[in-house]
Amino acid sequence: MKLPIKQISILALIIIVLISCSEVQKKKEVVASIKKHEPIKVDVIVPEHGMADPHAWVENDRVYIICGHDKSWDATSSFPMDRWELWSTSDLVNWEFHRNLLPQDTYIGDKPNCWAGDICERDGKYYWFFSNRNIDTGVMVANEITGEYKDLLGKPLLPKGIVPVHPYDPEIFIENDVYTICFGVNTYYMATLAKDMKSLDSEPKEIIIKDKKGNKLKAEDKPTLFKRNDWYYLVYGSRYSMSKNLYGPYEFQGAFLRGGHTSFFDWKGQKYVLQENHDISAFYRGASLKPVDFNEDGTIIIPNDDRMYPEPGRPFEFKNSTMGWKALNGTSAEFKDGKLTGTISAKNAVIRSAPWLYTDTRLCSKVTFKVKNKSAAKEMKFSIYTRDEKEDGFWTVGTKPVNWAKQQWITTPISSNDTEFKTYTIELNQFKEINNRLMQIALEPASDVASGSWEIEEIRVE
DSSP states (O other), X not given: OOOOHHHXXXXXXHXXXXXXXXXXXXXXXXXXXXXXXXXXOBSOSSTTSOEEEEEEEEETTEEEEEEEEESOTTOOSSOOEEEEEEEEESSSSSEEEEEEEOGGGSTTOSSSBEEEEEEEEETTEEEEEEEETTXXXXXXXXXXXXXXOEESSSSOSBOTXXXXXXXXXXXXXXXXXXXXXXXXXXXXXXXXXXXXXXXXXXXXXXXXXXXXXXXXXXOOSOOEEEEETTEEEEXXXXXXXXXXXXXXXXXEEEEOSSSSSEEEEEETTEEEEEEEEEEEETTEEEEEEEEEOBOTTSOBOOOTTOOOTTTTSEEEOOSSOSSSEEEEESBOOEEETTEEEEEBOSTTOEEEEOSOOOEEGGGOOEEEEXXXXXXXXXXXXXXXXXXXXXXTTTTTSOOSOOOGGGXXXXXXXXXXSOSSOEEEEEEGGGSSOOOSEEEEEEEETTTTOSSOXXXXXXXXXX
């Protein structure tokens, strides 16, 4: 049956309208999908780089950070940091390096004192407030976010003695064009920055933190601040407090997300925190990215699976590795194609990990090895060095090389002349004494031969 021309035209019009509506709906769904932002979580934003103390500034749909750089993965002193670095990202996943900020371009001079700071903008200029170790605080300035940065004062903005505690680890909080600097350790102080950003407009005021019974509490170093609704949040390490007043008093709330120094920013409707972690070790760190969510009463939600990377144990997977292991004697050690490899030249050849692993032994029970023994060796030996975190001077002593001859070694049989990787396990309870922090591990990959070679695909403390 043939339809009249008029009916065909009407039908065609209806079809066109339906198709158009369908396309509009599809476009709306795509736009909605684009606008919908799933929270992003990244264990280490730049792996194996020694990135510590990240501090964020958001501008033009990019997140910029300035972070300290740990000088060496094989550090033998407490937190030597040789420079600050400036990075940015447009997607929170892929990070671009821009430049170094060097201590010799400030009053610090050529010293590895590049501790934590904070970055901000005011009247078209960018300011990097930095710590000279735990001694004092200075400030650098640039005309663009990516630098070049120059020392604004040539001396400390917050000199030693300005408050009763060490005046370092600055945090800048901005509200209604008032720039407040918060700093200190154990007890924090706040003051208003002058418009020139190189002087104070008010005397530093002590910030009180109390528990729910009204008892005064001490804090750690590196305070960070943000505001949400009517609440001010003061975060330090893995703890936080809240107040309805910027200058407090603050009431202690409890645990924050696990990690080191923090920096907060908002991105596409989601609050995020950057936290330092123990990527290679406690002295050669990385930065983690985590979303931050809240309960109805404003307190912070702590997910059940929250952790400080790389807890609960410590994996050595060698996928990105260029550091973290070295040969002590009797063998070479190099990273190749995602493996740790070596050629043996003497019996009882030893390789060892980075010092200051700082892994909580209470969370671990065994160590597994994926090894390809390309020699006639029939045994492998493993040793650990642990310390008690509560011992006096834990962070400042005990960083000298371990005398492995005085440590207990566990021997395990291995197959010879392998053509593929084999997995071996050593239970940690075989060691007579284990303190609460695993600081370093050592291995004789093929202990009973003086020639041949070996490959390690993975070592996992778990």
